[in-house]
Each structure stands twice: as C-alpha cells, then as structure tokens.
Amino acid sequence: MLDTEKRKGRSGGRAARVALRSAPLAENMRPVRAGLPGGQYRPLTDAEVLRIHHAALDALEQIGLSQAPPSGVEILTKAGAILGDDGRIRFPRALVEDMLAKAARNITLHGRDPQYDLHLTGTNVHFGTAGAAVHVVDLATNTYRDSTAQDLHDAAKITHALDNVHFFQRAMVARDISDNLEMDLNTIYACCSGTTKHVGTSFDDPSHVAPSIELLHRIAGGEEAWRARPFVSNSNCFVVPPMKFAEESCRSMEACIRAGMPVLLLSAGQAGATAPAPIALAIVQAVAECLAGVVYVNAMAPGHPAVFGTWPFVSDLRTGAMSGGSAEQALLTAGCAQMHRFYDIPGGAAAGISDSKLPDMQAGWETGITNVLAGLSGLNMVYEAVGMHASLLGFCLESLVLGDDVLGQVLRTVRGIDVTEDSTSIEAMKAVCLGGPGHYLGSDQTLALMQTEYIYPTLGNRMSPKEWNEANRPMLLDQAIARKNDILSKAQIQIDPAVDAAIRADYNIYFK
Template identity: 50%
Template sequence: MSRSRSGRAIRRAARSNGAGSGPTTAIWPGIEGGRYRPISQEGIRAIHDTALRILAEVGLARATPRCVKAVTSAGGSLTEQGRLLFPRGLVERMLETAGRGFKLHGQRPEFDLDPSGTRIHLGTSGAAVHVIDSETRKVRDSTLQDLYDMARLADVLPNIHMFQRTVVARDLTDPYEMELNTAYACALGTAKPIGTSFSSAETMRDAIAIFHAIAGGEAAWRERPFCCVSTCFVVPPLTFAEEALSIIECAADTGTPLKLVSAGQAGATSPAPLAGAVAQQTAEVLAGLVYVNLLNPGHPALFGALPFVSDLRTGAMSGGSAEQGVLMAACAQMAQFYNIPCAVSAGMTDSKMPDFQAGYEKGITELLSALAGANLIYEAAGMYGSLLAASKESFVLDNDLIGSVLRATRGIDVSEDTLAFEVIRDVCLGGPGHFLGADQTLDRMQSDYYYPAMADRRTPQEWAGSNPADLLEQARERTRALLAEPAPRHIPAEVDAEIRRRFPIRLPLPDTDSRAA
C-alpha cells in the first residue's frame, strides 16, 4: 500500500501544471449544461407573452430620435407620453433575424468560444472600485495596473475562459483615458476573448482603432472581433439610457459583438416576484435586440437579462443569494427559448473576503447557472462585496472552483466501458479485491476526475503534522509567482509601440525581454 501511495503521488506531481488546472481531459470550455430547469415550459411561455405585452402596451421611455425613427419605420409607435412601443409582430420578426451561431473570438484561435446551445463558459466581469488585500484586511482604490494584472492571471488560469473588465482604473481621472486604457490593458493582458464598456461612441471608436491595429486591420477585426462590448442600454424600469444607444449604433457600424445588458434589482427597479423580474428584464433585452437587428440584421449580440436581487430588509444588493442563482438559471432558459446565446452573472458573493461565505455563495450561484446551460457566466472569478471589490488571489482560488463546477455540470458518461462489468468481474473473481491498480483506473483517472490544485485533500493526521500555510496564503504565493512570470507577448512590440504613439496609453511597458516579438 505504501508503494501504491508513492506511485499515486508521483503521478499526481507529473499531472500538475503551472496554472493549477488539474487534468484538462476531465473538463473543457463548452461543457453542456441544461439539466436544471427552474421554470416549466408553460412558465417560459407565460414569461415570453408577458414580455411581449410589456413592450407592446408599456414600451420604453427616452428613446433617441434615431431609435424612434428605426422602430416606428418598422411598425412601432410613439405614445403621447413619449414611450416607444414595440408591437408583437415586430419583435417576432426581429427574433427571426437575430444573430445565432457566432463565436466569441480570442486573439488566438485556440481561445475561441462557441456560445451555442447549452455550452457553458465562465469568466470575469464587473466594475469594482476597490481591491481587497486579504492579508492586511485593507481596502484600497483599484488601479490600471490591477486590471492588467488580473487580465494576466486570467490568461494563464485555464478554467477562466474569457476576461471582461473587472476593476475601474481609478488612478486615471479623465474618462476618455480611463476607458481607452481599460480596453488596451485587457487586450494586452490576455489573448482570450475580452470585454469592456464605454460611455461614449467616440471613445469606443478609438478603442476599436486600437483593436484594428492588434488584429491586423479593419477587415481582420471584422472577421475575428476579439472584444465583446457590454452596454447597459436600459435604466430599469423600462427607460433607455440615451448615450448607451449610441454604443449599440457604433457596434452595428463596426461589427463589434455586444452584450445587451438589463440589470434591474428585484424589489427595487424590477418587480419583487422572481417571475416578474425575469419578464421585465426579458422585455428590456428584447427591445435592444430589436434595435440592433434593425440597424444590422443578424448582429452578434448576447442576451444579457440580469435581474439582480435586493435584500428587502435593507435594499442592499445580494449578489450571493440563492435567489440570484435561480434568477440567472431562469434567464438562461429564456435565452434558450429564443435560441440566442446568453450572458448571466454568478459568483458575485456578498462576502468581503475569500472565506466560507464567499465559497458557498460563489459555488451555488455558479453551479446553478452552469447546470442551466448559461452560455457565458460572467463575474465568476475575483469579485467580492457584491461587485464593489476584487481580489487577485481569488483568481487562483476561483479557477479551482470553476473547474469543480465544470466537472459537476459534465455529469456521468454511461457506456459499456464505463459500466465496467468486465473489470468488476476480474477484480472480484480472481483479482486483488480492489481497483487501485486496474488498467481502467489508471486510464480513466484523468479523463473522469478533476483535481483542484489548491484544495487540501490530506487526512487530518497528515495535515496536523505538517504545519501548512493556510489556503489563502497558498493562493497569495501562487498569485505572486504567476505575476512574476514573463508578461504575455501576443501583441508584437512594434504594434504596441505604434498604439502608444497614437493614443495616450498610461500602462507602463512590460519588461523588454518578455515583450520581444
């Protein structure tokens, strides 16, 4: 038995890699979910019908002249109160032309994501204004360097499949420079699909000029756009954010994928009943889908209905609640009803630290979203305090958590081989009476099992005698080690230099040796 344990230890050491993912054959981006269905088929149809009634009878306020003209020319109308109405037939026609079958591209093809069906992918998002130091328990303003560091962590941690802006660069006070540098820090930090947001179309166009330079020209960008722009184009309840409509227009003009976000807060800016919150957010996202498809039929746009939860005792957001997980699963079902790739939010723990509360809140919300088959699960790594703060070492911890979510969602493969009758017979009738040394065990230990890098699976006796660093300290050490490695170099040095010549990039140059093309 001691020899067996020693052999397993050797194999375990050989399997581990620098990013700490565990075996890549047990989990992969795009595992299919869809087994968890919090809403019945009748309920989905009822929510859909209610959303169409909301659009046709209540409509949205504060549409811009261009939006009004586009919608009314297609059959909509404007009420005396200035609310833009979307008749059922118009919405149904635009749903027929909505973009489907598109990918979210990385700067390198091996990172491309297929958000179709019930395939799941997990990544980051948010606009946290603080970074938490879990060692000192101090909270400080987030910076551009923090954002770049987080992009670098996402780049090397294999279970984080895409990187959308996580923190606000509060060391840049000019909005134009902050948003431009945010976009570039994301693109420079990782070759995986990225995302960010903009407050004006003018800034967005300059950022897309940077993306053109990285991609190799406008045509190359349109062929493989690697940034999905998130726009909260609605201020719930049912009011357009006028400037954000220009972001939709810019995306349609430039071929930039969109995440159409409606983020009401149940009990505050959306109805308190969960079904009503889903119906309102569905209606609001459908309004955005109608507009972008009037501008550019088939435009790649994610269904971003994101009803958040209020703690009705205080009115505060409760991003880590069980209701949050159920709501995101329900919104995934609505997107699947329309056969449109969806984006949801999970992992938004209310805890301020990587602690027990954070673990169970992140775990339950991310697992429910994954089991429901949500295509793109944002906020899944690094976020704390209901999206107000972020933690770098949590990227390492959440990479493990996401791996476990992926493995649980994958389920169990049943076949003649996995039922293992022949192996059971051989072990029991003439073998050693256990399966530890069986060829099948060795063959399947990587394809069937996920091994978290950070979790402590030793016995209590082994643990007690080792005086180990706690999990958080190990995560800090691993984070420091990852950030000490050479910076990514997927953007050639000459392209980086040209971008810095044309635009006010404030992110310091990475080490010269690591940036060599």
C-alpha cells in the same frame, strides 16, 4: 515484511498517478473545458416559460420603453415600433417575433488566439469575469483600496493563465485615470495586452467608440483583420430599468454595431428596487427589456452578433442593498438561461458574485452555489463568475485564482456522468472481486480514467490532518497569494513588442 511490501506497492501506484496527472492532455480529453453543454437544471416548467414569454410581450406592447435617443426612435419606428404621445416606444408582437427570427444564432465570440474562441450555441457554458468594481481587496491588510489600470492589467494576465476562466470582461474601473477617454482606451489596452482570450469592455461616452476602434485596429493588424475576427465585445447597458432606454449607451451601441463589434444587450434591474420583487416578474421585465434590444439591433443590422444579457439582480428587502450571492440570485440566473434557450439565442447572465468582503467561507458558498446553477442551466456566458466581492464593489486577485478551482469543480458537475457500455461493464468488478486484489487502486481502468474522468484542485487541500501538519499547515489564502505572484512574475505581454512600443508612444498608457 508484508507491511513494507504494501507500502512499496502503494508508493509505486501513487507515483504512477502523479506522473499521469502531470502529463498534458489533449483538449478533447480533458475532464472539463470551455463550452461543455449544460441544461440539466430547469427551474421553470414549459408552461411557466410560455407564461413569462407572453407577459414580456404584453409589457412591450402595453408599457413600452421611454427615452430612446432620436437615432433609436428613427431605427425602431422605421422597423414598425410605435411612438406614443407619451414618448414611449411600444413593440407590436409581430415585430418582436420578426426580429427574433432575424437574430444571430450560434455565434462565435473570438479570442485573438483562436484556441480561445467561444462558440455560443445550444447550452454550451463559458465562465468569465465582468463588472465595474471600484475597489481592490488588499489581503495584506484586509482593506479596500481604489482599483487602478495596473490592477486591471494584472487581472487580465492572471485570467490568461487560468484554464477554467474562459474570457476576460473588464472587472474593475481604473480609478487612477481622471480623463474618461484615456480610461476607456487604457481599459481596452490593459485587457488586450494581458490576455488573448475574448475581452469585453464598455464605453462612458459614444464619442469614445471611434478612437477605441482605431486602437483595436492597430492591435488586430488593420480594420479588415478586426472585422474578420472581432475579439472585443461591447458590454452595453442600453436600458435603465424599469423600461427606459439609456440614451448615451444606445448611441454607443449603434457606433459599436457600425464598427463590427459584438454587443452584450445588458438589462440589470434589481428585484425589489428597479425590477419587480417577484422572481418570475423580475425575469419578465429583464426579458422584455432585452427583447427590445433584439429589435433595436436587428432593425439596424439584421443578424449582428448580440448576447441576450438578462442580468436581473436581487435586493435584500430588509435594507434594499444588492445581494448577489443569494439563492434567489441563483434562481434568477437559471430562469433567465431557460428563456435564452426558449428563444434559441445566445445568452448571458451574472453568477459567482459574493456579498462577503473577503475570500472566506461565505464567499465560497455564494460563489459555488450561484455558479453551479448557472452552469447546470446551460447559460452560454456566465459573467462575474470569479473575483467579485462586496456585491460588485470590490475585486480580489486572489479570489480570481481561487475561482479557477471553484469553476473546475462546477464544470465537472456540468459535464455530468458518462453512462456508456464501457463505463457500466462489470468486467472490472470481476477482475477485482473474483481472485483479484479486492480494490481498484492501480488498476488499468483506474489509471486510464484518473485524468479524463476526474478533476483535481490546484489549490484546494485534500491532505490528511497528519500530512497537513507535516507540510507546515499550509493555508489556502497563502497558497492563493503565492500562485497569484507566480503567475504575474511569469506573465508576458500579449502584444507584439513593436506594436506595444508604438502604442505606448502614441497613447498615455497607465500600466507597465
């Protein structure tokens, strides 16, 4: 009798907990959400931050950058940069400091739906996709195939359904499109028609910016609406490390700025290859290159929204191959986040990349470790956080789904421990220990906190071995495939049907 009563009591408590978990929470009550403040982890001391800053200024003043386009030379020298006889542009310290003072702070990257706006201030953390993978991981055959516009559109639709993936930057190259302009246009439309979260894209050619902006005006409902809330940013590799401008990308950046599009100033050197091997000096080079970008942007348009995109990567020095999932990568990213805070400007870097070819245990530890350090360091924009395999060469839709669980746990660590008068009161302990049931299961405090203090995985399995056997031993990848298929079966296009029909009539759209 007693055992039966216990089972009934526990069953009732579990039912109550299940009911509570299924009830939707207000956004401000959720245990994790976009924009939680990080900054708890600081791999650099204040003195080390200053040392890196001064070294970056030295590099800009003494080495400078080469190969600026003529338009860039005019913009930079007019602002006070110095063009040397060797063709390199050098940046006096005072110029860099002046432009840092003009740089935009506390910017918002807009979603088409305002609920997805990203407020880049302080140590607020946001996770999303990025990259230019040329393959898709096919889990049906455990092989890689060329990525397509449909894959990109599907990834956008999946991202739209995931709570912990806050923005969608182009993650794949549409290799089924041979015309580069058509590829750029399809990339924008595949992303925007899949999600109303903020989107990031890039351009192969400066001449592609104008027709792409025209498409964005149509999606937004006109130029005025676009300029009021630009919902796409330009991911711009304006430098080719070490310390060279990328002429075509610089011209694209100029065109995007004139069109009112936010820019990501992206420096992506590879330590030991295109960046110095010491982790600290790799950060110095990335900071110097991005500071040159700050001068460029603010000399052209003071206060234009720009993300300080220090993205130094790591080489496996045994082979020279990229190692995006390494501990060194995690340290590089966290160190860069500290530099962003030092300058008090919005910043982004890469984390979550796996060198593994499939969503396996290696992918799990690489994704988890690098994203945790990025989040705890207070990085505003964590790019490439989910889905990326083979050191950025492959993208996996199922890993995108699995990554939502990973990022939920990461965000919970970012939120940290709430230490308040209520959360440290011993009254609940008294009620349990002094004549109470001797446990906290089903207590009012436990039930009140189970949704707001704790986060639960969507796919992660917490069954006992007995329960797992009784449930037919569900496998994680099978669950991920099922959830991916379920999301795609229910996803709707995020463009007004009449606008979509008109765009499809005027453009050669490669996806359904």
